Amino acid sequence: xxxxxxxxxxxxxxxxxxxVPSGRSRGRLLNRLDVKYSPYLYxxxxxxxxxxxxxxxxxRTAWMSLHDWDMIGDHSFIGFDNYTRLFSDEYFWNxxxxxxxxxxxxxxxxxxxxxxxxxxxxxxxLRAKTFFRMAIFMPNVVSVAAVAIVFGMLFQRxxxxxxxxxxxxxxxxxxxxxxxxxxxxxxxSMVNWRWTGYNTLILLAGMQAIPKDLYEAAAIDGASPWxxxxxxxxxxxxxxxxxxxxLSTIGGMQLFTxxxxxxxxNILGGSQREFQTLAMYMYExxxxxxxxxxxxxxxxxxxxxxxxxxxxxxxxxxxxxxx
Amino acid sequence: xSVTTRRTRLAAAALAAITAIGGLAACGNDDxxxxxxxxPAKLVVDTFGEFGYDDIxxxxxxxxxxxxxxxxxxxxxxxxxxxxRYLATGKGAADVTALEEGILNEFKPNARNWADLNPxxxxxxxEFLPWKWELGKAPDGRxxxxxxxxxxxxxxxxxxxxxxxxxxxxxxxVSALWPDWxxxxxxxxxxxxxxxxxxxxxxITAVSNGVMFQGNGDLFYDKEDNIIADTSPAVKNxxxxxxxxxxxxxxxxxxxxxxxxxxxQGTFAATFxxxxxxxxxxxxxxxxxxxxxxxxxVPGGGGNWGGSWLAVPAQSxxxxxxxxxxxxxxxxxxxxxxxxxxxxxxxxLEALKNEAFIGYTNEYFSNAPTGKIFGExxxxxxxxxxxxxxxxxxENALEPALRAxxxxxxxxxxxWEQFTKDAKTQGVF
Numbered sequence: 113x114x115x116x117x118x119x120x121x122x123x124x125x126x127x128x129x130x131x132v133p134s135g136r137s138r139g140r141l142l143n144r145l146d147v148k149y150s151p152y153l154y155x156x157x158x159x160x161x162x163x164x165x166x167x168x169x170x171x172r173t174a175w176m177s178l179h180d181w182d183m184i185g186d187h188s189f190i191g192f193d194n195y196t197r198l199f200s201d202e203y204f205w206n207x208x209x210x211x212x213x214x215x216x217x218x219x220x221x222x223x224x225x226x227x228x229x230x231x232x233x234x235x236x237x238l239r240a241k242t243f244f245r246m247a248i249f250m251p252n253v254v255s256v257a258a259v260a261i262v263f264g265m266l267f268q269r270x271x272x273x274x275x276x277x278x279x280x281x282x283x284x285x286x287x288x289x290x291x292x293x294x295x296x297x298x299x300x301s302m303v304n305w306r307w308t309g310y311n312t313l314i315l316l317a318g319m320q321a322i323p324k325d326l327y328e329a330a331a332i333d334g335a336s337p338w339x340x341x342x343x344x345x346x347x348x349x350x351x352x353x354x355x356x357x358x359l360s361t362i363g364g365m366q367l368f369t370x371x372x373x374x375x376x377x378n379i380l381g382g383s384q385r386e387f388q389t390l391a392m393y394m395y396e397x398x399x400x401x402x403x404x405x406x407x408x409x410x411x412x413x414x415x416x417x418x419x420x421x422x423x424x425x426x427x428x429x430x431x432x433x434x435x
Numbered sequence: 436x437s438v439t440t441r442r443t444r445l446a447a448a449a450l451a452a453i454t455a456i457g458g459l460a461a462c463g464n465d466d467x468x469x470x471x472x473x474x475p476a477k478l479v480v481d482t483f484g485e486f487g488y489d490d491i492x493x494x495x496x497x498x499x500x501x502x503x504x505x506x507x508x509x510x511x512x513x514x515x516x517x518x519x520r521y522l523a524t525g526k527g528a529a530d531v532t533a534l535e536e537g538i539l540n541e542f543k544p545n546a547r548n549w550a551d552l553n554p555x556x557x558x559x560x561x562e563f564l565p566w567k568w569e570l571g572k573a574p575d576g577r578x579x580x581x582x583x584x585x586x587x588x589x590x591x592x593x594x595x596x597x598x599x600x601x602x603x604x605x606x607x608x609v610s611a612l613w614p615d616w617x618x619x620x621x622x623x624x625x626x627x628x629x630x631x632x633x634x635x636x637x638x639i640t641a642v643s644n645g646v647m648f649q650g651n652g653d654l655f656y657d658k659e660d661n662i663i664a665d666t667s668p669a670v671k672n673x674x675x676x677x678x679x680x681x682x683x684x685x686x687x688x689x690x691x692x693x694x695x696x697x698x699x700q701g702t703f704a705a706t707f708x709x710x711x712x713x714x715x716x717x718x719x720x721x722x723x724x725x726x727x728x729x730x731x732x733v734p735g736g737g738g739n740w741g742g743s744w745l746a747v748p749a750q751s752x753x754x755x756x757x758x759x760x761x762x763x764x765x766x767x768x769x770x771x772x773x774x775x776x777x778x779x780x781x782x783x784l785e786a787l788k789n790e791a792f793i794g795y796t797n798e799y800f801s802n803a804p805t806g807k808i809f810g811e812x813x814x815x816x817x818x819x820x821x822x823x824x825x826x827x828x829x830e831n832a833l834e835p836a837l838r839a840x841x842x843x844x845x846x847x848x849x850x851w852e853q854f855t856k857d858a859k860t861q862g863v864f
Binding site for chain 1: 512516519522523541542544545548687688690691692693696697700702827831834835836838839842844845853861863864
């Protein structure tokens, strides 16, 4: 401020005039405006983009969910009817069960494996650490669609690799997309393959933030590496672990591409909707069926509420662990 | 001094940048606003798959001086969402838009999205297959679409596999094996026996597709568009015929990797082919299998799978000229040329009688006279009323239930229950 125009001496070239506001006071006004408003301008790009692509669609979706909405025709206000319909919609609950089932199958083994791998990579005796850390992250770089297509081929009924392997040990070929458990397993394996490395790296970073003195002290006290893992690494890692769980929750609740491509693009997800996830059901109701766009919007908001709810549970867990 | 002025300048630049982005977005769409009554410089045509219009529009450009831009989308699955976006936002649609059967019916309840062609073109009602012409009309009498092609059915079969299993291979004898669906099933059982238990057809949903259009009355909807899926005798007939074929089916869902891979592997020896499917069969089977496929007639007479219309969106700036172009593209001469180029089967009666069409033989399919075979099959298609969400009921209620039965996930009664329940929710419009 002190450097600004307010303290500058009056310009000798401009004779003072009684009526016209001098350049000085105009400068002061500009300056005041600048101080007051330009910070908003600097942050504006983010808010403009967030408003256009984040907030507006959300509000609009909420508005749509209160209507009987035909994508290419009319719409009429129906209040919360779409939401009450959700509660008695068998296929919504089916999609919810599928989503949580696949979520459990993909998150629990994935995080356990990530924990194990992170612990392994954290060991001092390991050689070529950087190589392994890079290598374990590689699957995450591959596009989801490519992963889903390749895994879809591996899990094919007639010519798939897994059925061929099974046939070597005398097991009958499995119709992977024909049953609930097998389709869940196949889809979870895609998610696991893609995200285990990512979670490993985050957990590894968390582990490296744990002070070394703790381990040294424990070692002097005669604690085995196993005991050190249980009593030092795990408790200290809890906040990182919860963070990883929240990320997996958000990803898991929105699972879409993998099951869709596993079903060869059929939005139903299996002939009896064995692996139709919530996101797929939202797409079916909101985009594929032109006349139920309002109901699809309600499903979208239901997904949002579920994510908030699950994240809240996680948040409470963090708070408890902090105490 | 310097700090504030730099700040102010930066802020101004930021503001300018933002308004520039806004300005850019605003001027993106109105570059070709027409002056009233002026002849359009360019008409846009939206199609999916292959309509075979490339050479035809060149001629049109020469004749009229109007440039035609063909916008092709490879897959119908990508085409539909685009179209929905154009209609929902009221901009972006082409002047002439190809509508596939399922899409057309689905769009009919909102017919005002489409220009009424009645006042814009001459009366062509007598020139096309009558049922096909009727389907182009909306319930309010508006003429939405001019017929392009039809998906009349034939049976594609593998001669080498038939021979190995002791079945006849010559196309007339093969057609004689199955005057009706029972004959088809018997042939399938015989093939299974002769080939050591191999499957005969790709899937039972292919069968239901064939049976449905053989004229047993209304399908999922009655004439007033009430859903009658659970009581319709035509649907029940298709269901019973399809489910009876489960023992000779390879259970390969159409378009799945099992299905497309099955052509090369010979997991099934026969499939139902609309004319447009021939290209897909030859592509999936590969050049190595050239001459091993042949085409026979479909059991129980004609059948229909797919087919399209040309429509003019109400948002087109040149409805009159667009309608004229649609008229040109669907006339007899254009339809024969399109057939020769890419295989869509004509619906124009004059085109169906055309020498070049009838005499056409397909080299990949052992020189089968596909023009003649499909031409005869077209004549046998029974006019059928299709409700607004016919496609959704077929694809998301009937076929999943059939697949559930076929793969043993549900018994016949349970699968039927699944179908009738889903038909009600899928069929609402």
